[in-house]
Amino acid sequence: MNDFPDGFLWGAATSAYQIEGSPLADGAGPSIWHRFSHTPGLTANNETGDVACDHYARYADDVRLMQALGLTAYRFSVSWSRVMPSGTGAVNPRGLAFYERLVDALLGAGIQPCVTLYHWDLPAALDDRGGWLNPDVALWFAYYADTLVLALGDRVPLWTTLNEPWVVMDGGYHFGPLAPGHRSLFEAPLVSHNLLRAHGQGVLAARAAGARAIGLVVNLEPKYPASDQPGDLAATRRTDAYMNRQYLDPVFRGEYPAEMAEIFGDAWPRFAAADFDLIRTPIDFLGINYYTRGVMRDAPEVLPLRAERVPQRQHITTETGWEVYPDALAAVLEWVRDRYGDIPLYITENGAAFYDPPHAIDGAVEDPLRVAYYRWHLRAVRDAMRRGVDVRGYFAWSLLDNFEWSLGYAKRFGIVHVDFATQLRTPKSSARFYSEVIRTRGASLGQ
Ligand code: IFM
Numbered sequence: 192m193n194d195f196p197d198g199f200l201w202g203a204a205t206s207a208y209q210i211e212g213s214p215l216a217d218g219a220g221p222s223i224w225h226r227f228s229h230t231p232g233l234t235a236n237n238e239t240g241d242v243a244c245d246h247y248a249r250y251a252d253d254v255r256l257m258q259a260l261g262l263t264a265y266r267f268s269v270s271w272s273r274v275m276p277s278g279t280g281a282v283n284p285r286g287l288a289f290y291e292r293l294v295d296a297l298l299g300a301g302i303q304p305c306v307t308l309y310h311w312d313l314p315a316a317l318d319d320r321g322g323w324l325n326p327d328v329a330l331w332f333a334y335y336a337d338t339l340v341l342a343l344g345d346r347v348p349l350w351t352t353l354n355e356p357w358v359v360m361d362g363g364y365h366f367g368p369l370a371p372g373h374r375s376l377f378e379a380p381l382v383s384h385n386l387l388r389a390h391g392q393g394v395l396a397a398r399a400a401g402a403r404a405i406g407l408v409v410n411l412e413p414k415y416p417a418s419d420q421p422g423d424l425a426a427t428r429r430t431d432a433y434m435n436r437q438y439l440d441p442v443f444r445g446e447y448p449a450e451m452a453e454i455f456g457d458a459w460p461r462f463a464a465a466d467f468d469l470i471r472t473p474i475d476f477l478g479i480n481y482y483t484r485g486v487m488r489d490a491p492e493v494l495p496l497r498a499e500r501v502p503q504r505q506h507i508t509t510e511t512g513w514e515v516y517p518d519a520l521a522a523v524l525e526w527v528r529d530r531y532g533d534i535p536l537y538i539t540e541n542g543a544a545f546y547d548p549p550h551a552i553d554g555a556v557e558d559p560l561r562v563a564y565y566r567w568h569l570r571a572v573r574d575a576m577r578r579g580v581d582v583r584g585y586f587a588w589s590l591l592d593n594f595e596w597s598l599g600y601a602k603r604f605g606i607v608h609v610d611f612a613t614q615l616r617t618p619k620s621s622a623r624f625y626s627e628v629i630r631t632r633g634a635s636l637g638q
Pocket residue numbers: 206209355480540588595604
């Protein structure tokens with residue numbers, strides 16, 4: 192029996208600001224990431240996405256590379272401010288034309304384009320109007336979704352509204368390492384709610400404009416207690432609600448987890464009941480980004496969650512400090528199915544930053560740890576599928592080494608190495624490994 196059925200999507204993923212470069216070219220407006228990375232001291236070595244992988248100019252070569260690897264799908268995001276420099280109103284035809292060219296090149300290479308509408312790069316003009324704190328953002332987003340689907344919906348089979356709303360809230364508004372860099376307990380719940388409202392409006396708009404399938408992408412990090420002490424169990428429950436259930440419960444069950452009020456206290460607002468009808472608008476699939484798990488213990492002084500992560504030194508740790516723990520990927524897929532129902536799932540991101548040299552050595556980049564990471568995690572996906580979970584595709588994060596947000600360029604997640612001095616692309620051994628998995632439709636993973 193073949194574990195990965197015909198039509199299973201074998202993909203890789205990227206996002207606009209992380210790879211495109213040329214953020215202001217051809218009439219584009221600045222995004223919050225352009226502004227944030229140009230503010231001294233906010234990113235490693237003050238690095239920016241000004242050049243990144245120069246994909247804006249090199250997209251055709253990159254599509255040929257994907258084709259050579261045998262990818263059947265490519266997940267990328269659209270830069271909202273390239274297409275709509277002020278975030279609403281006039282469309283910038285030259286910005287939109289870039290994505291038309293990209294989609295056509297992908298289709299010409301037999302690769303399915305999978306479009307994420309929002310991967311963190313809000314137009315700066317909308318941030319000036321309050322960004323994700325302004326309730327109108329739901330309507331701005333719906334208008335943007337409508338515009339994109341009308342332009343590309345005939346050629347794009349799979350759309351997602353938001354990538355990782357938790358990170359937008361947690362990194363952008365609660366603790367501040369990511370754009371726009373706010374640090375506010377009171378803003379965080381408002382932002383989450385507006386993200387969910389925007390998601391709901393975006394789904395309605397995309398459907399009305401003819402999207403064939405529209406879903407949401409969340410990052411899930413299963414939480415395990417450090418011990419069976421009541422304090423550790425409660426810390427685990429709170430962090431699980433904050434990170435794993437905060438968006439999925441409203442989308443699938445029409446309510447926030449009870450723990451949210453416990454975590455945020457006075458900062459947790461009363462939300463209008465009618466909002467949940469919008470938020471739980473049915474979606475066609477769920478995208479799951481999985482990297483690691485969290486082992487949690489009680490930490491009363493670490494507010495507001497009163498929990499902290501316990502490092503697990505017995506396992507391999509990546510360059511971003513994340514424990515390699517593939518079993519939790521299989522477990523989380525089953526958890527989603529059991530808690531939220533049998534909706535089609537895609538692994539929309541999975542991968543690891545390990546040290547790779549800045550330049551290829553003798554024309555090659557050997558990355559055995561990343562190869563092992565992919566082997567173990569693809570087997571975990573297969574295990575979940577054998578247990579009946581409806582997984583329809585898998586996307587490696589990332590196709591290319593790229594701009595890892597405030598961590599800059601030093602954290603390399605690509606299966607294809609990028610020499611940032613020359614823009615030379617070199618498929619790493621992990622790319623060759625993945626290519627073989629695709630060619631054999633999983634058989635080369637072994638048992
Ligand atoms: O690079 C990011 C991506 O933008 C969103 N998901 C996690 C990746 C690795 O940190």
